[in-house]
Amino acid sequence: MATIHEVARKAGVSVATVSRVLNDRLKVTEKTRTKVDRAIEDLNYEPSVLGRNLRNSESRLLLVMIPSISNPFYSQIINGIEDTAVREGYNIMLCETDSNPEREEIYFSLIRNRLADGIISMDPTVNKKRLQELACTYPIVQCSEYDEDGTIPHVTIDNELAAYQAVRHLIKLGQKKIALLNSDEKFLYARERQQGYEQAMQEFDLPIKKEWIYSSNALEFHSGQQAVRTLMSQADKPTAIFAVSDILAIGALKECNIRGLRVPQDVAIVGFDKISFSNMTHPALTTVAQPMYQMGSISAGMIIRKIRGDNVESVILDHELIIREST
Amino acid sequence: MATIHEVARKAGVSVATVSRVLNDRLKVTEKTRTKVDRAIEDLNYEPSVLGRNLRNSESRLLLVMIPSISNPFYSQIINGIEDTAVREGYNIMLCETDSNPEREEIYFSLIRNRLADGIISMDPTVNKKRLQELACTYPIVQCSEYDEDGTIPHVTIDNELAAYQAVRHLIKLGQKKIALLNSDEKFLYARERQQGYEQAMQEFDLPIKKEWIYSSNALEFHSGQQAVRTLMSQADKPTAIFAVSDILAIGALKECNIRGLRVPQDVAIVGFDKISFSNMTHPALTTVAQPMYQMGSISAGMIIRKIRGDNVESVILDHELIIREST
DNA sequence: ACATGAAGTGTAATCGTTTACAATATAGTG
DNA sequence: CACTATATTGTAAACGATTACACTTCATGT
Structure with missing residues (x-):
């Protein structure tokens, strides 16, 4: 000492x-x-970092806000953030908001109290107005989710195109009755992916049936199961499902398995995100890969440059359709 | 400002x-x-937290060291830690060591530099000597994994008993040819769970065959698959598998599915940890639940008390066998 | 031998708090 | 009203670093 x-x-x-x-x-x-x-x-x-920080009035800490730590989608992103951050002499504080505004506010207070130098927000449920407000004063970037009409720099993929390609893949396999398993439309990515779905269907003259679009308000395994129950209770049953998240897709897959529906013969399924569990299922899931590690490291780089006072531009990265056994 | x-x-x-x-x-x-x-x-x-921290020479930051953030086993534990920590006015820094001593040392330096007030270590591959050394000077507790002959307070479950009960469950179902799918024996929990396995087998006069004990050096999905390939290539094939981790069990399950072996009819499988994915598989996995959230919140409480200078005792928590479809 | 300038080193202010101690205001007592 | 005892408030010194500025050296050129 x-x-x-x-x-x-x-x-x-x-x-x-x-x-x-x-x-x-x-x-x-x-x-x-x-x-x-x-x-x-x-x-x-x-x-002592304490003394140094006070004098330099910086903490070299980055706030990373995610809705839930147990969502594997974020794991790789966080890896990317952390590697870049540590390389640049920063450490990260992982903040789980539980999509709870109160909790969110606690974490925001960390930056107001100078305990953090910047924020990487990945929470799609974040209070957009509040975030915009803070972004006037403090360095903030958004990763994966962002605000269409906001000015906060972000890194993301072309959700519409990715969804379009996923659905086109199903169509090219001869599928005609394709259901969309979406999350809540309040999320931008949900709307964008639905756009892509509709575009592909239209382009190949396939009907877009309201009954085949299932919106779940939670990105939970059980929602995927429930969706299949609903979809398959209809007279005109879909023969393929495009889910906007692997977790939903895995729920759907489980329910198909339970009902004795063979995947992909009876029902083809495409997921989204390529979380690590997506190839542990039987059959392994066809899915859209987001460059998660890269998204993380780029957003870390962005926030650090922003902290330094440079100005930074939003980035749109490439995605990739990973074809496996479920289609 | x-x-x-x-x-x-x-x-x-x-x-x-x-x-x-x-x-x-x-x-x-x-x-x-x-x-x-x-x-x-x-x-x-x-x-400004910076000024306050310097004056009080504390940072109110807790280091939480885990080998890998993508391992869902830790998610619930971290939730428990975070809730308790925030309630007590602390924040946590999640540190992913990748089981890399170099990286580990970077994080240790944070506490030496007064940027953290204490450490919760959950990395089973951590350098035990180094940790003991640091524990003389700084507040440290271990969660889940610990050092038998160390003096660092820890919170864990009775691994041997849990394994014993899991295997006994299989035996009571009439299983006689039970394989053990273990991780590396350098880990204490691996040795303890093997003990439990052997004790159950002996108690019911079942033979312990070396060929039925598969040790994998990584807790990966693929190791589970590989294990089943090896086990099922033998003349005398086991009809049940006790895996010391859900990930291994899920790998085993996948390989069984691929080979057309019905679970549980042809092969019964028990996992360990009750990670969230363990009930998303088909069939859902029988597994041993650790009270992960509680483990987290207790270790957070312990480290905070230790920081305050109180002395704290190790804790052994109760586990629970969750019987589902795979047995 | 001396002025010059560069290179190396030291002094002391500073960052934003908390807190021991001193100083002052207030209330209570006869 | 004078005098304590007590309750509030203010002053200034920490905490542990960084850094502008001042000061010392000392080699160099004359």
């Missing part, structure tokens, strides 16, 4: 010199440097 | 009084309090 003063005394120099040895590496003779180094060694001194 | 000085000036009081309004709530008249409150309001002042 030595301080810079003790090191200075032991080395017979001033604190300024010790600080210079610690940071600059310029403008200090080899001789004093070794004296200081030895003193540091002897006392096994480590500078 | 107002400071306490500006608030003091605006309210016509000293900084000490402002600070008292902020913290104590005692020993300041109603009149001055309202003056100060109004000034705070007007400037919309928020105290």
